[in-house]
Each structure stands twice: as structure tokens, then as C-alpha cells.
Amino acid sequence: MQQPAGVEPIEQALHARFGANSIYRQFTADGIPTFWVERDQLCPVLSFLKEQVPQPYPLLLDLTGVDERTRSHREGLPPSDFTVVYHLLSFQRNEDLRLKLALTGDEPAAPSITGIWPMANWYEREVFDLFGIRFEGHPNLRRIIMPPTWKGHPLRKDHPARATELEPYSLSDDARDFEQDALRFVPEEWGMQRESENSDFLFLNLGPNHPSVHGVFRIALQLDGEEIIDAVPDIGYHHRGAEKMGERQSWHTYIPYTDRVDYLGGSMNNLPYVMAVERLAGIQVPERAQVIRVMISEFYRIASHLLFYGTFAQDVGQMSPIFYMFIDREKVFAIIESFTGARMHSSFFRIGGVALDLPEGWDRLIREFIAYFPARLDEYDRTVMKNKLIQRRTMGVGAYTTGEAIEWGVTGAGLRATGMGWDYRRARPYSGYERFEFDIPTATKGDCYDRCAVRVEEMRQSLRIIEQCVNNMPEGPYKAHHPLTTPPPKERTMHDIETLIQHFVNVSWGPVIPPGEAAMTIEATKGLNSYYLTSDGGTMSYRTRIRTPSFPHLQMIPLMSRGMMVADLIAILASIDFVMADVDR
């Protein structure tokens, strides 16, 4: 990790302020400074890191929990039944930091940090919902992912993982009504008044099935006429238990699940996962594999942005663009399909490389696309971006500043649209991004229009990257020759029995990844996507934490839409570019 010169290491700063005894450093495979703090010191340490330390950590990248009760490799760690993990990011230091809080007992409770980061609200609710950890001082601690009628906390180790371990599912009319009643929005539970001095408020339920909420997502709106007084987003309708799934699939067989977290980003989602595993296992990826990964990721970025662009135009009232953009999307898919064999979920990356080498003549379709696509983008500029109606409906709507964006955990194009040119691919190059020339598009106003404009320009930059990949594709292996790559190298297995046994065990049980913890973040299609893996020295991950960008983005909806009209809310939703699979995982 590159760290700018002249920065005081954070460990010294923490010890100087809080004393060397109270903060305990843990070493992790990813090299991110990781500290265990005492319970009563948590809030002071966090506010110190957020506001007082020179070159502070303003972004709360992630907040999650771990059920430690069945973990065997805990050498040198403080005793803990449940651990709450806080992951911070400093732009100035270009460094991450992890804080851990140990909790004991079956009904653990931690202090809430919503006073320091209001955005911790949803994260703490999620940890409460999935782990049963209470947060003292949280303004409204209730379930967020699971239905309100759910019993138990799914990410606890003693909660059944499989649906087939539970009662067979059935849904009678009575059960349907019971569940629907439980989902009914009650304004009082959210501290809302039903009327003001002058008017009775209307509560409008938008979703979870509505064409403009982009998937199974629901917002309860408090309206005064057409004006939005407040909004309560309700998520959890798309929870596929991806994190729990990681605790039961082998390191290799989990890869297809990562595709389906943000299902518009396809194999790009494999990247943070496989890179985190590679960090844990110490695998070096050959250059050719890295370039193939970059190329495929950028194609998926284009595919995802095209879908965003089209639905954005459609939500604001244009019919045609989406039809044209889907044709371009088909061309992207044709390319992806020609070397991965699949369209949306190609699961093409492997631990240590990619699944296959590029086929003969692989560059032909790509070169045709590079020649074809820029003119199409120009045409879309004329039909969408220069359209007065689109401009009127989106300029000045849903705007926020860089400060607000960071405060609420906004990353990706939503952050860059506020004028901050911070891109993970440039700040912390991974998979060889440092070797590519590309610009980081920004805009200034941070409104719906700017968020779209940034993404449009990003497609042009992605195309530039792809062109460099095609022109400079290195020769060499497409997968590392490391015993833990999956699948392991086959060549020598027919020559000696030892290698054959290793290959057999590695393919059937899967590789055993050394115990440890590692996180890896990438600049995904929608913002920062991060996998934080804990290995207990087994064939499966002990804990798989997926930090997805859309989750914090949705939390910002009330802030962005208060005082706006319902039609503006639709434009705001369209401009966020979220996917519910990315929110609920």
C-alpha cells in the first residue's frame, strides 16, 4: 500500500492519545492497521480518528459483526464471543484502518456510534438483525433485512443456514395476510406525525414492486400534497444470504455467488473476492491474468453503466434510449460470451487467475466494438444529455456536497459527481491498473444530472482501458502455478502420485486457505465493493463480509428527497444507480 511520505503512523498517534495499553494491535494478512479497543474507549477513539487526528479518517467504510464462538484459530486475540468491526478510510493518508470491539455473552450490546456517523444507523440495524447485537443509544433499533416476524439472527453460527434445514415453506392466505400486516408501515414507529397544523399528511407506499424502484425495494413516503416531507426506505426484500453462504461453500465454489451480488457487474464482483483470498494465501497473479481481469471488468462496467443510462432516461420520461442502449449492451455481452461462455454471470475469475485463456481471434469483436461505440455515445449525448427536458428534470435535483457524500458513505460516481476525483483504481491501483492511462471524470454540482454525466464519461474511459488491454495483452500463463489456486495446475499430476493426490483433494474438498483475515476493495460499477474474509484454516471461509456500495447510497434517500416532489424522487432513485442484490446481498 502506498502511503504518502511524512504521515505519522496511526498507531503512534493512537498510543500517544489513549495510552499504549488500551489499544491492542492485531496483524492481518492485508496489512490494514487493525486495533482492538476497550468498550468505553470506542466512541472517543472513533471521534478522535474522524475529527481530531491529523489527516483524519472521515469515511466509515464498513461496520459489521463476527460470531467468534466456534472459531479455533484465535491466537493472540482478546477473548470475544461477538466482535463488532469498524472499517475506516482516510483519503489524505490513503490508508484504511480497522477497529474491533470484543463482546461477550449471548445478548451482547455495544455502544452506538450513530452520534459520530449518522450513517452508522443502517449498519448497526443490520448487525442487530443478523447477529442479535444490541446497540445502546441507537435511535430506532429494529430489523432491517429480515422480515419483522423472523425468529433468530441468521448470521449467528447456531442459526440454520439452509432453507432445507427449516420447515418446508408454505403460504396460506392467512399466513400471507399475517406477513403483509407485519410489513404495514406505521408512521408512529418512525416518530412521524400524521398531521401538521395546516394539513393531513398522506402516507404513500412505493414498492416493493414498482417499475421505478429498480427491483424489490420499498419506500414509505410522508407527503404533503405532492411534496415529500420524509421518506423511509425499506430494504431486505432481496436478501439472498450471500454472507452466510460463504461460510458453507468452499473458497472456490463461492465465486459464482459473488457474481450475483450486484448482478449487473458480473465478473467484476469476483475480483475483490478472489483478490482477498489471494492475499490470505499469498498468491501472485500472472500479468496476463491481471490484464484479462481488467479487460473483463471494464466491459462489465460499460454494460452496467449502459443499463443505468437507459433506465435513467426512461425514468425521467424518454422511451427510445433504453432500446438503443440495450443493443449496445448486447454487443458487450456478445464479446464477453465469446470468451467466457456466459452473459451476465460469467464467474470467469479464479483464485490465482482466470478460468480459461483467451480464445484464438479474441480481439476481433473487441476492435469492432472500440470503433463502433464512441459514435453511439455521442449520439446518446445528443438524445439524452443535451435534451432540455432531461436537464430540467435532473439539474439541481437531489444534490449533495462532497462533505455530505463522505459523511454518508457515498463512493463511486456519486462521490465524483460532487467534484472529488477519487477513484480506487487510481488511489490504490490493483490488478495492474497503475499501468493504464485513463482519466477520472468528475462533475461539480453533485446533482442527478452530474451523476449521470460522470458515468457517461466513465464509459469512454473504460473503452480507453480496454483498448490498451487489447493492444498490450502480455503473453504468459493465465493462472498462477501456486498449489492453492483453483483449480490447481493439472500438468504434473500424471507424473507423480503426490501431485495427483494434492490435485484430487484440492478439487474435491477445495483448497485449505491459511488462517487469517484479509480485505480487498475495488472500484466496482456503483462504488466501493469490499470483501473482508476470515479464514479459520479450513476449506471454507469462517466469515465473509461483503461491503457493497448501494447499501449506504440508499440510506441517503431521505436526505436527498426531503422537500422535493414525488417525480423528483423518481429521478433521484434513477440517478443513484443501485441494484437491490447489491444492497441486501
Place this chain on the structure above:
Amino acid sequence: MRWTLTPADQAPNPRPGQTTYDEAIRRNVMFARLEDLIAWGRKNSIWPFNFGLSCCYVEMATAFTSRFDIARFGSEVIRATPRQADLMVISGTVFRKMAPVVKQLYDQLLEPKWVISMGSCANSGGMYDIYSVVQGADKFLPVDVYVPGCPPRPEALLEGLMMLQESVGKERRPLSWVVGPQGIEKPQPVSRRDLKQPDRVQATELRDPFHLK
């Protein structure tokens, strides 16, 4: 019921003065039994409800766009309310939290209504044998057609739609209260695997990837 379309340039045009009574009748009058006519109408105007759950919906939406063009099958009219639709495509994973909503929307569709289960998750839970996922839409809905795949390509959905159309065209429902059985007569479904297996085992060549362009 038999019907044909004749291209304009090949039509045996009745020329001025030569129009025969038979020809005019053949081209303008159709005899059919009422229930055949209704089945034919239903078959060719299946309107899907604008409903989707996850990844599969993206492929379903792709089927609506010009490359695939579901309009060719009379199904381009996606309705935003269940009251105006007669087909619900369960495209994507059926979540425990969402299932009651799906059921309620299904109940609001007007009869006659059909369900296509699109993709592995909707068919069986797919790779998500997990606490939050219902192991198949047929746990609480009657499903007419299952489309396999994860996600199925748009063409696969279109084939599913054609299969449904075929079945709807053969379906017979009582049109009114009459003496006799009141049930719906549905054709026996045929396994596509059995139907296509002979052709598939014949295949000796894989297609060139450039056919995709």
C-alpha cells in the same frame, strides 16, 4: 381453427369485374367455434405483468428490447397493475420477505392467469438453499412453464412464452355456467428434454463464437 396470412403481392386479387362470391367470403368471413376463437385470442395476447425480482428480470427486460422483441408474440404490453395483466413471470429469486407480496399480486391478477417461473431460483431456489429464499415459486403458486437457466437467455424466456402460448391455445375453459364439468382442460405438458434430445445428440459441431455478432 385454420387461418392464413397472404402477402399483398401474392394475393390472388379479385380483379375488377372478376370478384367471385367465394373469394370474397373466404377472405372476409371466418367460421369458428366460440371457444376456439377465444382460446386463439388469449393465446396471441398474453400480457405480462411488469414484475421482476432479481437478475432474471434483467434478461426478461432484455426480451422486451429490439434485439429480441417480445412484441412478435403479442406480449409487448407490459402492464404496471396486475388487474390488466394475465401473465406473471416470476423472474428471479423468491425471497421469504417478498413471497407474501408476490402472492398478493398473483391473487390480484384476473382470471384466466398464468405463471412462468423463470430461472433456477424461481424454479427450485437454485444455488440459494439458504434461510431467506423460498425453494421454488411453486411452493405457493401454480406454475405453468419452467424456464431453466441462471439466468436464462432472453431467447429461453421467449421459448417459454411460446410453450405457454401453445398450451393456452389448446386450453378449454367453460365460457359460462353450463351443465357438465366445470374444470379447465389443459393439454398434457411434454418434457422439452425428451422432445429435443434426439436433435441434440446429433450435434457434432459447436457454433463459431462470431455468430454472436
